[in-house]
Amino acid sequence: MTSQTLHEPAIELANLCKVYSGKGGSRLQALQGVTLAVRQGEVFGFLGPNGAGKSSAIKSIMGLITPSSGSVRIMGQPATDPDSRQPVGYLPENPSFYDTLTAEEYLLFVGRSFGMKWVTLRQETERVLKLLEIWDARKRPLRSFSKGMVQRVGIAQVLVHDPAILVLDEPMSGLDPLGRALVKEIILDLKSRGKTVFFSTHIIADVEEVCDRVGVILNGELRAVEEVREVMAAGVHGYRLKIRDTESGEIEEVTIHRPALSGYLHGLTPRKEILLMEPVRRNLEEFFLELVKGAAAPGPEAM
């Protein structure tokens, strides 16, 4: 790998627009000038409410739909080139696979399509089927699989060829709590192995737990791209203190705004003992809701 490709974004969307034209000349602007660079080796969460345009952006990345304008590049290669998908594993939303095949056969097909050697492919197929706990069902046709099991096959077919870039459209949907935890664990493991993970979700807690960065999309517009850690740190707007009066034994709880904290601490008499002090943070959820509400009820500057 040259130093140039090393600094290249794994996925790059440049001014991406998508207009769906429906029957009777109706037009729907699903993406409005989305510009975004996903760095190599990061876990990027793509957050937005239903119908925001997440899947549309992801389908453009995979070359399934053609952008109305703008461009998509994967490791510097235009997404219109089928070769650009060689390092990419893709999980569609609500996936569906040839249901006459068995889970094992489907994974073998995917691996072969990526040019994997037969021996490695067999080992990897076994590994991912076991990892996703569908090993026992591997010989059954996919039509007999439950929704969550199909989702697991979907994740398995992404992992089987060990791609450098993973594009996952709602990877946790349809999974039970154990499955969700497993997927989060898998994403963290991928990150530790230097893989790039780009996934869409509308569940904020998922982003908090595994993402390095988050992009918030609303009505086809990318409204914010933030480091998750910074949102969490910047979100501390005050402190909750539990204070005991050493003489009376009375316990009181106070919440102090961040700027007022040092003044308050100076004002404490030696009789008061601080039992507990914890930050009160505005979490990612509030950050997200603020953005969403801001869009729904535009402020005067937006009018």
Place this chain on the structure above:
Amino acid sequence: MRFVMFITLKGFFRDRLVHGLLISLVFFAAIPSLSNLSMRQVTELSITLSLSMISVLQLVLAVFLGGTSLWKDIERRYAFSLLALPFSRGRYLLGKFLAVALFTLGVAVVLGCVTCAVVTIAAASYPPDRPIVWWNLLLAIGMDACKYILLSSFAFLFATVSSSFFLPVLGTLAVFMVGSASQGALEYLGSSEAATMAPLFKRTVSYLYYLVPNFSAFDLKVNAIYGIPVSGRGMILTLLYFVAYLGAVISLAMLLFSRREMK
């Protein structure tokens, strides 16, 4: 591409298509006794019935297999994961088409063997007046298979631009009917009875003749039934016509499909 072909073929076998074809063998089994009803031309009738039976089966396969195999991938959303694999859409389409073509050939081979058995049985019960020309029989079945492979390419072409299966299925049937009738229609236009027809109509029909494949060229039934020698030159020309036509239709289908939106 070959992997797409393999899994598509696997799908055909798993879809109980083969079961359906096995059922058709029951009809073939009835052919020798049916042919005996004709008293005199037992062998000829058994050949006619077998070849017609094969044609009907292949027509059903071409229309439904060709017309639904691509449509189903899109309709059931298999295509989202398939088309995100690192090969072009053209290759995917080619893989699917090859699966249909190979299946058609396979069916032709199996039914060809069945026909030979059926005709042998029929001929044994009532020796034919003239010797059976087996070679002609096999050629007729082979050319028939080519005809239906060409027809399925139209089914694929329609499926690339359609989001329902009506266009592929009905469109393919229409092509089949026009293509089978076109030779006769053109000859009729050239005849004196057609002299009074509007020239515009005549021109439209002759354009259609050149646009839609001429399926009657593939028809060697008469040669097979009456043992009439097959013209080698005619065969080669028809095969060249087949290759060129098929290439054109599939290339167009690949082009259209690569622009299709998978939404």
